[in-house]
Amino acid sequence: MRHGGFGPPPYGRYRGRPGAGPLQGHGFAHYGRPVGPRVPTVLALLPLILIMAAPPLLFMGWATSGMIFPLLIFVSIAATGHRRRRMAAAQVPRVAARPVPPRAPQPPPWQVAKKRFDALRTHYAAYECDPMAVLRLPALCDVTVPSTARFVDAFAEAQALETDAPPPPEHARSFIAAVERADRAWRAAIDAAERIRLSNLTPEERGSVERIIKLLTTARDSDSEAERLAAYAKARSELSRLDRAGVIHLPKTAVAALDAESRGQLSA
Template sequence: MVTVVAVVFQLLSFALLVLAVVGAYRRLRADRDPGPVPAPEPAARPVLSSEAVAAEQAWRRARAEFQRLRAEFAAHEADPLAVLRRPALSDTTVAATARFVDSFAEAQALDTDGYPGEPHAGTHVRAVDAARRAWTAAVDAADRIRLAGLDPEERRTVERVVKLLTTARDSDSGPERLAAYGRARVELDRLERAGRVHLPRPARARLDAAARGELPGP
């Protein structure tokens, strides 16, 4: 009887030892491998004040306005007909045109792809507003001046060139179109050499391409 009790006691002791060893091993594994690390909480976005939001919105509106202004200016500079109808708008000796060119260059220098923050953004907004007002004034001045700075023979030449360019633009005949562009180019060369009309480089390139038989852009 004593022997049986002793055996049972030894078995229980061994079982308890095994459980203790297993528990210790599991704790050791848990210490070495704590499991997946939880992802850090995303940083909270800063809350912008109403003034900061309004400033950014004003900058975005100004930038869109500047892109429209740039497109208007580029369209004029690339169109020989537009230049001949408003030659003062491409003549920086005209005060209103010179003011626009300076204002446009300032706004262009401040233009950025992304919001630059203050005070840069506010400066750009004011520069765009000044450039738009200067462009409107320059267009108004060019509409008033028209061909007033030319003598009667030069005005007749410009009017003749405008008629030739209009004919070339509207003609369905290739030879007629080429002839009209060629004659217009000769007449304009004479006026430019005399310093009476200035054709911007984009407009000159467009006219030269048309005179060579290449279809001008829209």
């Protein structure tokens, strides 16, 4: 059956080379012929409507040629611009979405807890081996301070549950919980020591601690060998006096570090 009228041929019939199917995408009709984006029907027919309506309007005096022709030009320009914008938009290439990289596998909870406890042990050891840190925050090594006592107990519990290899599930859960408690207790002990600092000492005791800190700073930074040796000797004397009075007890690791620094200066 032949197709009549002005519309496109029926669906299923395609123009072009034999065997061609429907072309996909913007700018192609179903029968194989590329076409541009269509302008809205009213906007496309508006110039023709104005041309047909111009003589009656001019004859009846409802409009003048100075009104009709500028309006006709404006409508023609608008229709052309709209068509160009639609065609430009249809030619913009689509950007392919980047594939999302796969997530790295998460380590087991026991392994995470072990690394967390190793970091906590490193921070704790660094504090106990630094005489200056102990003098600035003496409450952090004083087990008579409640927050410090809680941390020491929590740290010992986690250390007792620590293993080199992954333990059974029940043991692993106990270790994970103990590490969580120890970490929270460490942070709480630091906060308390920061608030306390030297406030528990008398003015005379605070003055002694501040002098020791200045002496140790001089011993570490001075370029004079004699000045460094004198500063270390005075600092050790003051520390021994405070330790005998029960004011500040330096951990054995801090005392060993101080002796090692002093011997290093002597050997240098």
